[in-house]
Amino acid sequence: MDKMRPMPFPPIKEEAAPQDALAPIAISVRDLRAGYGAAPVLKGVNLEVREKTVTAIIGPSGCGKSTLIRCLNRMHESLPGATCDGEILLGGRNALDLDPVLLRREVGMVFQRPNPFPTMTIAQNVAAGLVLNGVRDRALIAETVEKSLRRAALWDEVKDKLDAPGVGLSGGQQQRLCIARALAVEPRVLLLDEPCSALDPIATGRIEELLLQIKDQFTVVIVTHNMQQAARVSEYTVFMLMGEMVEYGLTRKMFTQPADKRTEDYITGRFG
Amino acid sequence: MKRQFDADLEDLRGRLLRMGSLCEEMVHYAVKVVVERDDSRLAAVQDWERQVNALHIDIDEVCLRLIALHQPAAGDLRLIAAAIKINSDLERVGDQAVNIAETGVYLLKEPKIKLGDIPRMVEVAAGMLKDSLDAFARGDVELARDVIKRDDEEDRLKSQTFNELVHLMQTDASAIQRGMDIILVARNLERIADHATNIAEDVIFMVLGKDIRHSAEKL
Numbered sequence: 001m002d003k004m005r006p007m008p009f010p011p012i013k014e015e016a017a018p019q020d021a022l023a024p025i026a027i028s029v030r031d032l033r034a035g036y037g038a039a040p041v042l043k044g045v046n047l048e049v050r051e052k053t054v055t056a057i058i059g060p061s062g063c064g065k066s067t068l069i070r071c072l073n074r075m076h077e078s079l080p081g082a083t084c085d086g087e088i089l090l091g092g093r094n095a096l097d098l099d100p101v102l103l104r105r106e107v108g109m110v111f112q113r114p115n116p117f118p119t120m121t122i123a124q125n126v127a128a129g130l131v132l133n134g135v136r137d138r139a140l141i142a143e144t145v146e147k148s149l150r151r152a153a154l155w156d157e158v159k160d161k162l163d164a165p166g167v168g169l170s171g172g173q174q175q176r177l178c179i180a181r182a183l184a185v186e187p188r189v190l191l192l193d194e195p196c197s198a199l200d201p202i203a204t205g206r207i208e209e210l211l212l213q214i215k216d217q218f219t220v221v222i223v224t225h226n227m228q229q230a231a232r233v234s235e236y237t238v239f240m241l242m243g244e245m246v247e248y249g250l251t252r253k254m255f256t257q258p259a260d261k262r263t264e265d266y267i268t269g270r271f272g
Numbered sequence: 273m274k275r276q277f278d279a280d281l282e283d284l285r286g287r288l289l290r291m292g293s294l295c296e297e298m299v300h301y302a303v304k305v306v307v308e309r310d311d312s313r314l315a316a317v318q319d320w321e322r323q324v325n326a327l328h329i330d331i332d333e334v335c336l337r338l339i340a341l342h343q344p345a346a347g348d349l350r351l352i353a354a355a356i357k358i359n360s361d362l363e364r365v366g367d368q369a370v371n372i373a374e375t376g377v378y379l380l381k382e383p384k385i386k387l388g389d390i391p392r393m394v395e396v397a398a399g400m401l402k403d404s405l406d407a408f409a410r411g412d413v414e415l416a417r418d419v420i421k422r423d424d425e426e427d428r429l430k431s432q433t434f435n436e437l438v439h440l441m442q443t444d445a446s447a448i449q450r451g452m453d454i455i456l457v458a459r460n461l462e463r464i465a466d467h468a469t470n471i472a473e474d475v476i477f478m479v480l481g482k483d484i485r486h487s488a489e490k491l
Contacts, residue, residue, distance in 0.1 A: 228343050255345045257481035267345040269275065 026051035026189060026219040027072065032086035034064075034071050036079070041067045043243040044086070049189075049236075054211055054220040056230035056251065059240035060271060065223045068240065069191045072221065073107040074100040090188070105133070108182030109191040113198050114174035116166030116181070122149075123162040125177055129185040144184050151217070152180035153210040172203025176210065183218070190214075192222040196229065208233050227267055231255045239263045277342050284334050284355055285409070288362070291327040292405040294320050295362050298369035299401065299464060303394045305376030306457055307387065317373040324366040331359045347478075354478035358408065361467040361474075365401065368460040368467075375453045375460075385450040386440060388433035393461040396426045400468035407475045416479075419472035426465035433458040 027049040034042040041064045049055050057065040070076040074095065077084050088095040095103055116125045124131075126145045135141060145162070149155040154176040158169070166177055175195055182190055192211075196204040204226075211220060211233045224230050230237055230251065237251040239260070247254065247263045258264045265271045298320045301313040335356045338344060344352055379385070400419050407416040434455055441451040473485050 227345065231345070256349060258346050264346045268348045269277065269342075 023050040023053055025049065026090070027221075028087070028089040029068075029072075030087040030089070032068070032071060032084075032088065034067050034076055034082070034084040034086075036083070037081045041243055042071070045240075045243075045245050047238060047245060047248060049219060049221060051219050052216055053236060054215045054222060054234040055236040055238060056234035057221065057223045057238045057240060058225075058227055058230050058266070059246075060266065061225075062242075063240040064243045065238075065240050066193055069109075069193055069221055069223050072189070072191055073104050073109050074098075075109065105129070105185050106187050107189045107191060108185065108187035109193065110175070110178050110182055110195050112194040114171060114178050116169070116174050116177050118165075118167050120166055121163045122158050122166050122169070122177060125166040126180045126184050128181060133185065145180075148180040148184040149177075151183050151210070151214055152176045153206060153213065154180055170203070172199050172206060175199060175203070175207060179207070179210065183214070187218065189219045189221065192220065194223055194225060197225060204229070227255075239266060241266070277338075277344075277348070280334075280338055280342075281348060281351060284331070284338065284352070287327060287331050287334065288355055288358055289405060289409055291324055291331065291359070291362050292401075292408070294324050294327070295365045295369065296398065296401055296405070298324070298366055299372075299394075299398055302369040302373035302376065303390075303398075303461075305373045306379065307391055307394065309376075309380055309384075311377050311380050314373050314377055317369055321366050321370050324363060328359060328363040332356065335359075350478045350481060354408075354474040357474050358471050361470045365464050365467045368464050372457050372460045375457055379450060379453055382450050385447060385454060386436065387454060388436040388458065389429040390433060390454065390457060390461070393426060393429045393433065393458060396422060396429065397461045397464040397468065400426070400465050400472075404468040404471035404475065407472055408478075411475070411479045413476055413479050416472035416475040420469050420484075423465050423469045426462055430458045430462040 025048045027047075029045055029047040029049075032042055032045040032047075033040065045064075045068060047068075057068060059065045067076055071084055072088060072095065074084075076082050077100075084096065086096070090098075090103075090106065095107070117128060120128065123142075123145050126148050127135075127141045130141055130144055146155060146159075149158060154173060157173060158164075158177075166174065169177060175198075179190070179192075179195075196207050199207065208229060211222070214220070215235075222230075222234065234251045236249065237247075237254045238245055239247045239254070239258075239262075241262055247258060247260045249259070254263060255267060258267060262271070298317050301317050301320075304310050304313050305317075335352050338352055342348070400422050403415055404419045406412065407419065437451045437455050437458075441448045477483050
């Protein structure tokens with residue numbers, strides 16, 4: 001019999017740090033200025049959002065974080081008196097030069113309050129974007145509805161009532177329905193503007209889980225007031241203050257060792 | 273407006289410093305039993321150990337409560353993480369002090385023996401402990417670095433004491449038991465210096481967010 005040899009310890013694997021292999025840039029924001037009339041809200045923001053990552057935008061009320069993501073799919077400009085200037089490069093094209101309707105196929109958005117179409121069933125809500133784009137193939141629509149509901153972690157809860165009204169679901173389910181609706185058109189980017197602020201902790205947890213599951217397929221940008229949420233779901237965090245980007249970097253670093261005193265004050269609750 | 277959380281963190285710092293000063297006193301009293309052959313100090317050391325043990329549990333509870341209730345981040349999180357680690361280092365310092373005092377009481381029943389570099393080791397270890405706690409109280413990175421540098425001196429003194437005592441035991445068999453006890457005391461003091469080093473490393477992490485443990489060019 002072979003002499004017993006001591007078992008060597010397996011080598012400790014260094015955790016692959018995201019900065020070691022930077023993902024390609026999905027959105028490049030250059031000198032973005034936006035506001036309402038003469039009042040500036042964004043004062044020249046520069047930002048590079050990495051592809052297939054979750055980027056969280058945090059900052060106190062009025063800092064411009066919602067305006068920033070609303071600029072990314074040109075929702076901001078739809079408000080009367082709104083101004084927007086600079087560059088938002090998406091796949092080499094400036095989003096500000098694109099047709100907003102076409103842009104929104106690539107850049108989907110989910111809002112604070114769930115807003116399923118009130119007259120539509122669950123399935124119709126998810127299929128709305130496809131139907132609007134002229135898709136008539138029923139099999140394809142059914143397939144996309146299922147795929148999107150699965151991605152939004154809602155399928156198991158609604159598969160037996162796809163013809164029930166979307167507004168009949170609970171708040172958390174409605175929000176996941178809205179995420180499924182946004183994902184159905186296969187956007188490159190999913191924007192979420194405080195998607196959990198109207199939800200209870202359990203529903204919030206489900207949304208966070210689903211974000212972690214879809215981040216390999218989509219570029220996600222989330223605005224949140226909940227800093228622990230930012231810390232849990234995102235790889236990158238942007239801290240904004242008074243219309244300017246103060247700090248942008250790896251979330252895990254920002255929540256343990258922020259570089260800027262203002263970031264430290266904000267995330268430790270000392271701000272203001 | 274001062275936040276309640278700030279007051280809670282201040283309270284945590286206060287508890288740790290109270291535990292630290294108890295440990296410092298324990299070390300001073302314990303070495304007096306050995307060096308001055310004064311066994312009247314043992315009771316105080318034992319009494320303080322009970323207080324240190326109670327604080328050990330209490331401080332961990334405070335830290336866990338602060339994490340659970342406030343989800344601290346950045347500097348606050350680093351302070352609490354450092355507090356948890358310093359807490360267990362201080363508890364171990366207390367244990368070492370009790371060991372020293374108990375060994376000292378045993379030695380009192382025996383004839384005097386050479387102490388080697390023990391008095392100097394006491395000076396270095398107690399100084400390191402005091403300065404590591406001062407560095408924690410003030411967030412003084414320079415002082416913390418200085419503490420870490422002094423650990424080599426303590427290790428050198430320990431080796432010297434070992435050699436001296438081993439030589440003595442080789443030439444005088446009747447000194448073996450006492451010689452072993454002095455070697456244990458030297459070991460206890462060296463461990464106290466190690467705990468002070470750990471505390472100093474935690475202070476640097478707490479202030480700068482930089483983990484310098486186990487790195488060759490740490491200073």
